[in-house]
Structure formats: structure tokens, C-alpha cells
Amino acid sequence: MSETHSFLERAWHRNPFDSDLARAHSAYAGYDGADLTRLLETAAPRPFELVAHAAFRAFVQAPEFSCLGARAALARGTYRFGAYGTLASDAATAGLARDLYAFATERHGFESTFTTFVAVFRDVAGDDDPEVSFESALWKQLQALHALDRPLHRPDPRVSSDPDDPHFSYSFAGSAFFVVGLHPGASRSARRFAWPTLVFNAHEQFEQLRDDGRFDGLQEKIRVREIELDGSLNSNVADFGTHSEARQYAGRPVDGTWRCPFRP
Numbered sequence: 001m002s003e004t005h006s007f008l009e010r011a012w013h014r015n016p017f018d019s020d021l022a023r024a025h026s027a028y029a030g031y032d033g034a035d036l037t038r039l040l041e042t043a044a045p046r047p048f049e050l051v052a053h054a055a056f057r058a059f060v061q062a063p064e065f066s067c068l069g070a071r072a073a074l075a076r077g078t079y080r081f082g083a084y085g086t087l088a089s090d091a092a093t094a095g096l097a098r099d100l101y102a103f104a105t106e107r108h109g110f111e112s113t114f115t116t117f118v119a120v121f122r123d124v125a126g127d128d129d130p131e132v133s134f135e136s137a138l139w140k141q142l143q144a145l146h147a148l149d150r151p152l153h154r155p156d157p158r159v160s161s162d163p164d165d166p167h168f169s170y171s172f173a174g175s176a177f178f179v180v181g182l183h184p185g186a187s188r189s190a191r192r193f194a195w196p197t198l199v200f201n202a203h204e205q206f207e208q209l210r211d212d213g214r215f216d217g218l219q220e221k222i223r224v225r226e227i228e229l230d231g232s233l234n235s236n237v238a239d240f241g242t243h244s245e246a247r248q249y250a251g252r253p254v255d256g257t258w259r260c261p262f263r264p
Contacts, residue, residue: 130185
């Protein structure tokens with residue numbers, strides 16, 4: 001049995017979010033280079049999952065896409081994918097909690113620095129401003145996941161759980177994640193995707209890149225691509241440890257008065 005398969009077995013049989021509602025809306029899947037396959041059950045992927053997955057791969061592999069880490073995860077097959085209903089709905093939260101726990105467990109078996117879980121949603125409820133609506137739904141979703149997770153797991157001790165702290169990262173199942181939000185109404189080209197999407201990047205991979213001396217070079221390449229796309233760098237982008245990364249999650253440009261709505 002491979003190490004990755006062993007971790008997946010643990011994620012399957014010991015998943016604390018394995019409710020009836022979660023199983024009905026779970027969609028944890030992997031891609032083998034030819035087919036998208038459900039990994040927690042034998043059901044075939046639904047049509048929306050297949051369409052959204054193909055669209056996401058095309059989006060990331062486009063020459064102008066700026067996040068080289070996500071591209072590396074796709075190229076190496078060290079990512080997992082799930083498709084859900086309305087962002088922050090009870091059904092989506094239940095399914096996503098089951099799947100994100102599986103990823104937090106399984107990713108330790110991946111032989112790669114770059115690991116990513118991609119959650120695509122059919123739609124998002126909100127008002128007429130798409131960026132404000134998405135930002136509100138993103139934090140509502142993360143808060144709902146946290147409410148399920150809090151009785152079961154402590155936050156990752158390597159980061160802060162306070163969203164105002166410069167060392168904050170979002171924790172789930174004891175693992176810290178840097179979350180990247182994508183949606184159709186994003187003002188930044190690198191954040192503009194056909195459906196609302198949350199990309200969960202394992203935080204420790206950024207520390208590994210720093211330890212290896214690769215982080216600064218990768219960050220510079222990403223920033224150059226962003227400037228080429230939009231003529232400027234996203235005003236929220238800051239070095240880790242200077243400002244809270246919570247400002248970057250939704251992708252909406254915010255000023256110094258912005259306060260994160262998430263409450264641990």
C-alpha cells in the first residue's frame with residue numbers, strides 16, 4: 001500500500017465530518033491525467049464537477065495565469081478537487097468539511113512541496129456588488145467550517161488564529177491554509193474565474209519554500225505576472241508577517257480601515 005493511499009484510508013474511515021448531509025454533498029476527487037475520480041466513494045463525478053474541473057485546469061494552465069504554485073500542483077497531480085452548491089450554504093459546508101478534512105489528512109502522503117485543494121461552487125448569494133457579495137460569502141463559509149471544526153481540533157500552533165494578527169492563517173483540522181478566492185466579478189484578472197472558488201493552499205509549503213531559499217524568487221515571478229496582466233500589483237499583497245494575510249483571501253482591494261469579519 002502506498003503512503004498516499006494509507007493517508008487516504010485514514011481520511012475515509014476516521015473522518016469526523018462524515019454525516020448523512022456531508023456524504024450527500026461531498027465531492028472529493030483526484031485527477032490521474034485522464035479522468036476525474038471520486039476518492040471517498042464509488043459514485044461517478046456529476047456533470048458540473050467534470051465541467052468545472054476542466055475549466056479550472058484550463059484557467060490555471062493559461063500562459064497569463066500568475067500563481068505558479070497552483071500550476072505546479074496541477075502539473076504534479078498533487079491537488080484535489082470538489083464541486084458544491086451555493087457558497088456558504090448548509091449543504092455545501094457539510095460536504096466541504098468532509099472533503100477538506102480528507103485533504104488535510106491525505107496531503108501528507110504527497111511527495112511534493114505544492115499541495116492544493118480546490119472547491120468550486122455553483123453560485124453565491126448576495127447583493128449587486130459582486131466583489132462585496134463574494135467577500136461576505138467567503139468569510140461566512142470559513143466561519144461555518146470553523147464552527148464545525150472548533151469542537152474537534154485546535155488551530156495550527158504554527159500560526160495565529162487572530163485574523164488581525166500579521167501571523168494569521170486559516171486553520172481547519174489542525175492544519176493552516178492560505179485561502180485564495182476566485183469569482184466571475186473579480187477586478188483582478190488572476191482572480192476572475194467562471195464560478196465562485198476557494199483554493200486552500202497548505203501554509204507549511206510557504207515555510208518550506210523559505211527554508212529552501214525559493215520563496216523570494218517565486219514571489220517575484222508571481223508579482224511580475226500580475227503587473228503584466230493588470231498594470232499594477234494588488235494593493236492587498238504584503239509580505240507574510242507584515243500584515244494579516246486575511247486581507248488577501250477574497251481578492252477585493254481594501255483600505256486600512258477594513259476589518260476581517262471572521263471570529264475564531
